[in-house]
Amino acid sequence: MTYSVEALVPIAADYPTYSRAREHLKDMLDATATGRTVTIARDGAISAMLPVDPxxxxxxxxxxxxxxxxxxxxxxxxxxxxxxxxxxxxxxxxxxxxxxxxxxxxxxxxxxxxxxxxxxxxxxxxxxxxxxxxxxxxxxxxxxxxx
Missing domain, CATH: 3.30.160.620 (Double Stranded RNA Binding Domain)
Incomplete structure (x- = not known):
């Protein structure tokens, strides 16, 4: 299931592009290790990276x-x-x-x-x-x- 960026307007992507997310992969992994959910926008869709245990x-x-x-x-x-x-x-x-x-x-x-x-x-x-x-x-x- 994909979600359009427009449908999630109240939720700003932490990383508005795949390239930006790729540059900050370590930061993203560090954020999820502390329990944060990180969002990434790509081609009009937003994906989430989150900790597995919760x-x-x-x-x-x-x-x-x-x-x-x-x-x-x-x-x-x-x-x-x-x-x-x-x-x-x-x-x-x-x-x-x-x-x-x-x-x-x-x-x-x-x-x-x-x-x-x-x-x-x-x-x-x-x-x-x-x-x-x-x-x-x-x-x-x-x-x-x-x-």
């Missing part, structure tokens, strides 16, 4: 995993309600680990081709959470994250 924490709280875990025969099943993810394992840990693997595969597919499909367009937040998280952080999110 962004990941935001997605952890706002993207709901909606996971149901139940036993079926000799397997434990983990199902993400409202999303096309279901995994199995011999125990809860195994089912969640398999679910993390499925989420990683989906995030890669989403970036390659699915992001423009109407039924996958709204998965942007989920994909960002997956990309910004370790496997352990994703398991933690599956167990207690979301709204």
């Amino acid at each position: 962004l990941r924490a935001y997605f952890f709280r706002t993207v709901s995993p909606r996971v149901s875990v139940f036993r079926e025969d000799d397997s434990v099943v983990a199902l993400m309600e409202g999303r096309p993810f279901v995994s199995e394992g011999t125990d809860v840990d195994g089912a969640l680990a398999d679910l993390v693997e499925s989420l990683r595969e989906y995030a890669a597919d989403w970036e390659d081709r699915l992001q423009h499909a109407p039924n996958h367009h709204d998965a942007w937040g989920l994909v960002q959470l997956v990309k910004l998280s370790t496997d352990a952080e994703l398991v933690d999110w599956l167990e207690r994250g979301g709204e």
